[in-house]
Amino acid sequence: MPKIDHKKLAKAAKEKKAAFGEDVDIKSFGKKKSSHAYIRDLSNIKEAERENLLTSGIDLTGKERSGTYLQMDHNVVHCSVKQEGLELMSVDQARDKYSWFEDYWWKAVKVDADKYTAQAELEPHFGYFIRAQAGVETIFPLQACLYLGMQGTSQHVHNVIIAEEGASLHIITGCTVAKNVKAGLHLGVSEFYVKKNAKITFTMVHNWAEDVSVRPRTGTIVEENGLFLSNYICMKPVKSLQMYPVSNLVGPGATARYNTILVAPPGSNMDVGSKVVLAAPNTKAEVVARTLTTGGNIIARGQLIGEVKSVKAHLECRGLILKESGMIHAIPELIGKVSGVDLSHEAAVGKIAQEEIEYLMSRGISREEATATIVRGFLNVQIEGLPQVLKKEMDGILDTLEKEAF
Amino acid sequence: MLKIENLCVEIPGKEILKNVNLEVNAGETFVLFGPNGSGKTTLIMAIMGFSNYKVTSGRIIFKGEDITHLPVDERAKRGLGLMFQRPPTIKGVSLKQMVEVCSGKKDYAKEWVDQLNMESFLERDINYGFSGGEIKRSELLQLMAQGCDFVLLDEPESGVDLENICVMGKTINKLLQKDHHRRDRTKAGLIITHTGYILDYVEADRGCVLINGNFICRGNPRELLKDIHRSGYQECAVCRK
């Protein structure tokens, strides 16, 4: 097979605008490369940086983690793995190590999808490679963190995640910024490969800042009886976030599940969706989104594409408007290409029903408490694999919301 | 204990209650009859203070205080409690949480959970997929946890099977202190019923019939029920004028 020239494709797509989201001027970000030193021991991380890492679900003790990958701007500052059968390294190392590496490079995401994927190819800044060997199950989750530490910089990472046959991989990733960083650009390409009877649980938490733009580009290929479980949580301000991860269920019996929780404060623009292509018999998908605005704008997309008979998928999108200045636009789409597909969706956007608030008030709590209880319930989707600290963090965010929003 | 004076209530665009007067004393159980759509639920929702039921004139006095314009939670804090005919479903909020809200603490009224057979419902989203009878038991459980002084019960027995009516009756008796001597009772209640089955378990003192937003007949609840059975509400509207 002739080798595909990714660089050439990328160059041609350099100016190609993305299908969705505000067009970000990549050139407006600083060209300076960072030079952070390697940190052997995570406990040596500076105090100022700890908090943001923690609230992104990163466990700095590493006790309940099988391994840790930490990248600051353009440097891999930590990479270690404890469990036999799990591999964790930078994609550059993986490329040197494995002759087959190219088989997983730009296979689940197209290099020329848009200018952001192109940029990730033309000016790459590492990214992590995670692989669970056949039959291996993670005891504790692996954690990866991509960190913006320099004001006004852009970070272009490309991650590859592989669960070999029968393996089970649990990953928590947090993306965050240093306290002083207000502006920046994060481009993150992620390619997931779930082999036969394998499972990947992927929980991603984004903690950005007011002027950060974010363009993740994620694709997943799930083979026979594989399971891909993706949780995405973004409850902090972000200037412009646009992503539309897609799962291709190519093997019979493959399953994809997406849970998304978005909270958009004033000034935030989020355009987030999940797409699943059901391309083999008996594949299943479930896409659930809970979106809440306290003044920001949210576009919540979802698309299920049934390509063959006997597939089943459901899309659920609920949006709650807490402040009139915010907007939620739900766009659920179902595309059935043959008969015998079972695709459904339910979408609802609105304010909290007065009736529900008063029902709670009639049990003796104030309007504010009642609203908070309902909002908590609203965001309370059962998320498999959500670390304890994140649950606490979500509570914390809700407490602040209560004070500010109601 | 509860006094309603010349109360007029409208729902958006429509007057439902016209000049209603009612007084229920501490220790009393009062029964409200009336055909579908006559305004029974409207009355108790207005007493509880729901914003959809607007008091256009008249007053609601509770324990000597004019509560006509108090918000719902303030009325609850003063001891009013309501068993809803059709409570809303709230996704993500469990019955257990509701009971905790009611009791104001983490302990979730184990005794009442057992008595009302609600253990297996505690983790479920409130009212989500609850059957008719389950809703009533869940509502009663919340009132027990709340420890109200005055309960407004909207058709407590409707949809409840015979065995559970008995259980509910016993629980309501406890709530209304029926085990105390009449003169020692401090609590009171207003019960809406169509069938009167609940009256086989809960002794009631007085009753009245509401038709078209007006009280047209008052008397002993058992006798009222007998009359309604025999001659229907139409008769009721004319017989005792």
Ligand SMILES: Nc1ncnc2c1ncn2[C@@H]1O[C@H](COP(=O)(O)OP(=O)(O)OP(=O)(O)O)[C@@H](O)[C@H]1O
């Ligand atoms: N939100 C509403 N919108 C329109 N009409 C309403 C609304 N709420 C109540 N009504 C009307 O007001 C009238 C009184 O209703 P209410 O619920 O008080 O009756 P009820 O006596 O409790 O009847 P039932 O025995 O059937 O429970 C009915 O005609 C009802 O349709």
Ligand SMILES: [Mg+2]
């Ligand atoms: Mg009614």
